[in-house]
Amino acid sequence: MDVNAEKISAARLSVYSNTCLVALKLVVGMLMLSISVISEAIHSGIDLVAAIIARYSVKKSAEPADEDHQYGHGKFENLSGMIEGALIFVAAAVIIYEAGRRLSKPADVQYVAAGMVVMGISAVLNFFVSRKLMEVAKRTDSLALEADAYHLKTDVWTSVGVFVALGIIFITGERLIDPVIALIVALFIIRAAYDITRRSTEGLLDVSLPDPEITAIEKVMNEHATDFVDFHRLRARKSGAERQIDLHLTVPRYLSVKDGHDLVEHLEAEIRKALPGSTAIIHIEPCDKDCMKCKLKDAEKVFRGV
Numbered sequence: 649m650d651v652n653a654e655k656i657s658a659a660r661l662s663v664y665s666n667t668c669l670v671a672l673k674l675v676v677g678m679l680m681l682s683i684s685v686i687s688e689a690i691h692s693g694i695d696l697v698a699a700i701i702a703r704y705s706v707k708k709s710a711e712p713a714d715e716d717h718q719y720g721h722g723k724f725e726n727l728s729g730m731i732e733g734a735l736i737f738v739a740a741a742v743i744i745y746e747a748g749r750r751l752s753k754p755a756d757v758q759y760v761a762a763g764m765v766v767m768g769i770s771a772v773l774n775f776f777v778s779r780k781l782m783e784v785a786k787r788t789d790s791l792a793l794e795a796d797a798y799h800l801k802t803d804v805w806t807s808v809g810v811f812v813a814l815g816i817i818f819i820t821g822e823r824l825i826d827p828v829i830a831l832i833v834a835l836f837i838i839r840a841a842y843d844i845t846r847r848s849t850e851g852l853l854d855v856s857l858p859d860p861e862i863t864a865i866e867k868v869m870n871e872h873a874t875d876f877v878d879f880h881r882l883r884a885r886k887s888g889a890e891r892q893i894d895l896h897l898t899v900p901r902y903l904s905v906k907d908g909h910d911l912v913e914h915l916e917a918e919i920r921k922a923l924p925g926s927t928a929i930i931h932i933e934p935c936d937k938d939c940m941k942c943k944l945k946d947a948e949k950v951f952r953g954v
Contacts, residue, residue: 654784654787654788655784655788655790655793656703656707658780658781658784658785658793659699659702659703659707659781659792659793659796660703661777661780661781662695662699662702662703662777662781662796662800663696663699663700663703665773665774665777666692666695666696666699666800667696668773669692669695669769669770669773669774670689670692670693670696672766672769672770673685673686673688673689673692673766673770674686674689674693676759676762676763676766677689677763679758679759679762680757680758680759680760680762680763681757681758682757682758682763682814682826683743683746683747683750683826683827683830684810684813684814684826684827684829684830684833685763685766685767685810685814686746687743687746687747687810687830687833687834688767688770688803688806688807688810688833690739690742690743691739691743691802691803691806691833691837692770692803693739694735694736694738694739694799694837695796695799695800695803697732697735698732698735698736698795698796698799699796699799701728701731701732701792702728702732702792702793702795702796704728705727705728705792726848726849727848728792728795728848729792729795729844729845729847729848730845730848730849732792732795732796732799732844732848733795733841733842733844733845733848734841734845736799736837736838736840736841736844737838737841737845739837740834740835740837740838740841743830743831743833743834743837744831744834746827746830747827747828747830747831747834748827750826750827750830751824751827751828757814757817757823757826760814760817760818761818763810763814764811764814764815764818767807767808767810767811767814768807768811770803770804770807771804771807771808771811774800774801774803774804774807775804777800778797778798778799778800778801778803778804779797781793781794781796781797781800782794782797782801785797789925795844795847795848798840798843798844799840799844802836802837802839802840805836806832806833806836806837809829809832809833809836810829810833813825813826813828813829856883856884856885857884857885857886857891857893861884861891861923862882862884864922864923865882865884865893865895865919865922865923866882867922868915868918868919868922869895869915871918872911872914872915872918875911876897876898876899876900876911877898877899877900877935877939878898879895879896879897879898880895880896880898881894881895881896882894882895883895890925890926890927891923891925891926891927892926892927893919893923893926893927893928893929894928894929894930894931895930895931896930896931896932896933897911897912897915897930897931897932897933898933898934898935898939899911899932899933899934899935900934900935900939901934901935901939908932912930912932915928915930916928916929916930
């Protein structure tokens with residue numbers, strides 16, 4: 649399957665699963681009068697909106713560069729992550745408000761067994777969907793799908809927490825457990841929102857690639873150090889799934905235009921091999937008169953009597 653088609657298919661799966669869970673949790677939560685179950689419905693509702701945004705962003709980011717977006721559309725995935733993070737913060741605020749009200753005015757929770765069944769279904773379904781999304785996200789280097797996978801992974805743990813809480817309510821009849829668990833769910837949601845927002849912001853602000861990837865680029869250049877004088881002004885950023893790299897390459901002044909072009913083509917190809925999904929642009933500069941390679945070349949000419 650094509651990489652972009654695989655990303656869109658995974659995002660579509662997330663939309664379908666979240667739609668079912670939102671409807672199921674909301675209906676059961678309203679019947680139960682359970683703030684923890686309703687908070688899970690809100691959580692899944694935000695996941696659904698995030699999944700829809702992720703599906704749009706991976707589809708949009710796959711579009712080729714055009715006249716208005718000459719560097720491609722990769723940052724749509726970063727923008728998607730920012731929006732998803734903001735939505736999760738909103739969901740957490742709503743849950744905290746409702747849980748606070750329920751703490752001051754406890755209410756009986758009805759149909760506890762039904763709620764436990766729904767939470768069990770939610771945990772199992774989101775476990776498999778999040779694992780699938782994360783596999784595709786890692787394989788395709790998609791920030792939008794990775795953010796969506798983190799949403800669902802958080803939903804797995806919060807669903808398990810609500811399941812346990814409902815079990816305790818079922819056994820003890822203690823009503824305050826319901827809003828307390830809702831507050832814990834909100835804390836999980838806030839942590840996920842922070843992580844997603846931070847990573848998305850890094851891409852939008854053109855934060856440099858992580859040290860291991862910069863090291864991989866430098867390793868490629870150092871392996872070919874005998875072919876040029878030096879390299880400098882190395883810059884590297886990420887736009888969606890694409891890494892954009894540029895640097896200046898100093899070459900001996902005696903190098904022909906064709907030889908210089910061939911060298912650059914080879915180096916760019918090696919960088920793309922080391923970091924798949926990269927675009928590398930290398931600017932050539934001639935060396936100065938004190939270049940050791942040129943001095944050696946001149947000495948060689950003299951020795952040969954050229």
